[in-house]
Amino acid sequence: MALTITDATFDEVVLKSKQPVLVDFWAAWCGPCRMVGPVIEEIATEYQGKAVVGKVDVDANQEFAAKYGVRNIPTVLVFQNGEVVGRQVGVAPKQTYADSLNALL
Secondary structure: OOEEOOHHHHHHHHHOOOOOEEEEEEOOOOHHHHHHHHHHHHHHHHOOOOOEEEEEEOOOOOHHHHHOOOOOOOEEEEEEOOEEEEEEEOOOOHHHHHHHHHOOO
16 A cells, blocks of 8 residues: 655655655545556555555645645656656556656666
8 A cells, every 4th residue: 555655754755765766746636646546556566565655645745745846736756765766747557657666676
């Protein structure tokens, strides 16, 4: 299951992770986000132990969404060693997210 990441936990969970991290910036009212949600959950299950997969609710946690220029949701960012190495805005096929993690493993 994807981790719930908040402004308070972002630094520890994402920026200090030794593994690649995929972060879904979303909101409950966002229709496309609801389409991406189950795909992110599948990725979280498939990459358990190999990568960190989490979700940030942008309504409740705006600090890092603003810091990384998330203006449209869903936006999925991929981090490695605390740096953004991938960005996908809008709905994409599951393979797009998988490929971005596979490139780092």
